[in-house]
Amino acid sequence: MSIRSAWSGVARLFAHAWPAVLSVSALFLAWELYVRQSGISPTALSAPSRVLVQGYQQREALALHTLATLQATLFGFSCSLGAAFLFSLLLDFFRPLQRAVFPVLVITQTLPLVAIAPLVVLWFGFGLMPKIVLVALVTFFPMLVALVQGYDSTDRDIESLLASMGASRWRIFMAARLPSALPYFFAGLRISITYAVVGAIFAEYAGAVRGLGIYILNAKNNFRPDLVLAAVFVSAALTLCLFGTTVLLQRLAMPWARLGARER
Structure with missing residues (x-):
């Protein structure tokens, strides 16, 4: 049964992935033919x-710079994730604070990343x-909005039932509001993790010793589009x-969602 389940999982993965693989392969083939024929x-x-050949030849340098970017991405994203969760708790338990702070957070998202990156490097130096x-600044807001919206999506009847049974506000939060926010949280998490890599590379553009951003900048200055x-x-x-x-992580944290999708 386990082998059959594994094969069915592989089959479902292939069924979902083959259109994307086919389209990307066609794009690369057209690109290759254009360069050779033109x-x-x-x-x-x-x-x-x-x-691909030049990247393989530069694999050691690319690996070194990739590890630097990955380190900054994971550290910054972890700080952002913890701060977004703690701040979402404050906004959920103190609703007037949400009305006061949210406009300020929206304004911070209008600031261009290209303008912020040099200032951050100027303030904190060229290190990590x-x-x-x-990275934390770029990824904080999407996760915070996703969590707050997820809390607000909780079924009011469930909250009323728990309250009538004598559950405290914290207990209601843990039993109802937090599970209701999980789909929204993971949606925000997927968006934020893509921003995290972009934020790390922009920071390296502004000033860094190692990282994919500085590697791209050096390759551009040396007129090496292949390395870029x-x-x-x-x-x-x-x-x-x-x-x-x-x-x-979403599948591990929300196994009931996968079961519901299979039933449909």
Whole structure:
């Protein structure tokens, strides 16, 4: 039964993934054919095959810079996640605070990342801290909004039932409001994790010793579009891996949602 379940899971995964794989493969094939047939200079546009070869030759340097970006991404995202959860608790238990603070948080999201990154580096130096701060700033708001909206989606009848049974406000939160917020939370988590990599790379653009951002900047200054694209592919792969991790965490944290989808 377990082997049959494993095969059925692989079959479902293939059924969901093959359209995306086919479209991406077609895009890369068209790109490769265009570069080969048009005779465009490799310094203007490199073929995917050249990008892969050069990326493989630079794999040690790419791995070193990728680890630096991943470290900043995970540290910053962890700080943002903890702060968003704690702040969402305050906003949920003290509703006047939500009306007072939310407009300020919305204003912070209108500030361009390109303008913030140099200031953060100027304030915190060229180490790991500015990248952590920038990643946290970029990812904090989507997770906070998702959590607050999730709390508000709780069924009022369930809350009234728990209250009539003598449950405290904290108990109602843990038993009803927090589980109701999980789908919203993971939706915000998937959005934020993609922003986290972008935030880390922007911080490295503004000033860093290692990271994919500084690698891309150096490759651009050396007129190496193949290495620029290789780093872009690595950052895209990193983002997809982190995104897939959030999907896996959601399945582990919400097994009932998967069962409901199977019944439908």
